[in-house]
Amino acid sequence: MNKKYAMAYIIDRCIDCKACMVSCKAEWNVPEDFFRTHIDQGLKKELHGKFRMDFLPSQCNHCDKAPCVTVCPTKASHNREDGIVYVDRSRCVGCKYCIPSCPYDARFYNHDLGVAEKCTFCLPRIADGLEPACATTCPGNVRVFGDINDPASEISMVLGAAKENKQKVWKLREDLGTLPNIYYIQK
């Protein structure tokens, strides 16, 4: 069976330290003011004057039905067999259609190179057997990366255990039918 790369965030472990964002920037020379992954903060006021603050990591969801792939006029953005949505820089003409098409706001325009840019799941870093840079550096061990078609992979086990323990497992905006591949695990 083909590999199918995916990532799971155990978001209760996230402390919003932004190490992932900077590690990714270093790995890929991401232009100064942009990041390929983010952590957002949500704050709710609950009963009795209590507050609740949640941290939400995000990046390209490597969707099976990716709107960015659909709108790309040059087929620069494409779904690889291993599940990664990849931008072929030699085909990208910088038309930017893909940027607003992404419901996850995962893309930006690289002004220096004139191409659309986003997370590649650290291809080809992962080909050397390493984890993506964000997962490697994460002090909270939030991020689990791997092949969900392999039942022995860490991500498969983590997702299996989450299901067994009746933890919440969800994805972002599944209602849009994009079939994203980033899993959120929460107690």
Next chain:
Amino acid sequence: MIRTRLSRRRFLQAASAGACIMGLPVLKVSANSDKESAKSGVSYSQNWCEMCFWKCGLTAKTVNGRVQKLEGQAKCPSNYGKLCAKGNSGVFQLYDSDRVKYPMIRTGKRGEGKFRKATWEEAIQYIAEKSVAIRDQYGPESFSLFAHGSGEHSFMNLIEIIGSPNIAIPAFSQCTGSREIAWAATYGKPVGGKEPVDSDNSKCMMMLGRNIAEALHVGEVQDFVSGLSKGAELIYVDVRFSKTAAKANQFMMIRPGTDTALLLGMINYVISNNLYDSEFVKKYTKGFDELAEHVKKNSLEYTEKETGIPAYMIVNACKSLAKAAPSCYIHPGRRLSRYGTDVQFVRAIAVLNALFGNWDMPGGFYTPVKYPVKKPHMVSIDHHPTHDRADGAGTTFPMAPKNLGLANKQLEAIANQDPHPMKALFSYGTNLFHHQADSALVEKAIAESELVVTCDIYMTDTAYYSDVVLPESTYLERYDPAIVTSRKEGYIQYREPAVDPVHDTKGGWEIAELISKAMGYTNHFTAIEDFNYVLFKEAGTTEEYMKKHGCIVKAVGEPFPRAVGERPRFFTPSGKVELKSSNIEALGYSALPEYTPVPRPSDNEFRFLFGRISYHTHARSQNNAWLLALHDYEVPLWINTERAKKLGIKNGDKVRVTNGNNTSGELVAKVVDYIHPEAVFTPQGFGHESTMMTRMSGKGARTSDFCSNETDPISGGAGLQNGFVKIEKV
């Protein structure tokens, strides 16, 4: 659901340049030409991170002579393979165009920012000639040094060679000093820089203003997250809802400066409701009955009134800790330079911990395991300073250690030239204008000095006022003597350069040796290589091993001796945990932890509070573009919603703080419900005066312009949080 991420800075740039960008032909780069496929010329080198002071082990990846990426060493117990945002941004710092690139000698007035480029020979000669003249005229004790960082011993040795005792490590008086004194008074030893709290196995953790998730040290936070994920309860006390609060089961917003009252109330509740470990108390502590009597006045009603925390929450906290005991702890804190009453505050923490019997127990406190090795000396010094310290460490403040000194008192001694002339001021890796309490006093001290020398990698505010600025190589460009560290295991860490110096810079050891020789001293400075050779041989390892792994770990001791039946030893006068401290009593202060109310701001003022955020260290990292991009180059000022409303300030407004003497640079109002109305908060380390820190010069508030300069009478440590400010819109 996700906000658009086009950064404000980029948006402004794009808007102004939009028309021409749109007309430009698109630059295309083939996938083959970018580094995603480049593999040639890859090398790896070992190091420990110097972006903060936790010293995470890291491996630097260098591609074609350029450092590309830093990654944690998987087996280093400081960080087990992980790095934080600051650590990851070390690459940017290395190649930052704002670094000091060559030695500089001042040409204008101090603080005017006018320098000329100098050669190393010139700069060293200049320092040596002036130093010799000052030494001969005023005596060796007129030299002072403020030093911090892995290379600090280089300049410390230089000043010792010259013969001055006036060497201050600001990490004591400005940071952990009062904590260490209080802990030693109770348990017979200080907490230590790598706090031995066993968060990993803890069932209940309580923190008072110890914002562990943001004032972040990787190893410590890993244990913290691991403990939480295993179900540990977190009780968090602060004046604002920080990212640590986000992880808390119970967040208690406290009125600033009343933490000791809270703790005494808890001690009283724990004792009067028999929630303490009576066996531990009986066997290992001294002064319990007097303590019980002493805290009787701290009823729940009084505690609630004083702290603003509802009584039921206080009861819950006591019960949770007692239920988890001994697998629980109350964190001793990190920067304990708060209100000038910090020894008594930490004494209360120490005492409450003792009541839960968590010493040397899993989930409580562990005993760091030492790597059994004797460190050789880098420099042979055959004489000791004959003079007393000018700052009173060891004399006026008998409990303050002479080897660390009191940076706050040393600065006063220089500014007032009292008790004797202090004419040569050296700074290694420190920044007086940011870690000291009073910027006016810093200016006065510099004005009184005939020679001011700074060794740093950036033109910091202190460098900006210096006569000579000596550019140091960053940690990625230099060797340093290997370090020996203790956590649950003992380990040794290795540093080697990842690249040759990018600019005309040198390491601290080489610089100190050059100055020493130019002054005519013949003391032998050991080559770092030789030092390492001896150390590694003693430790049973080799340079080859260290080059490959960066870190050698030896687990040769038990971090929880009491849990395996060993009797703990306390090096206090009584040999017991001193709930009532005889050392403090001997100094004439309350031997039982005591609460002293702090001054309060008037109705139109705010208490000026500051601290670290997840992605900046002290005043060192605020020019790093990779980190600045994380917060859009804006410096927040947290203000309570109700108070802001009265001042007509809305979220996102540009504001300044002022205290009559000083007015800050621009801050961005972060108007929130979850900060105590009495206080404002801003991240430390902004408000740089130096125009050569180009990205953030003038932005934000320099804390030394607004904080207080209290002195804890027992430790001599600083108290920075009694400063009051007003807010005005820009």
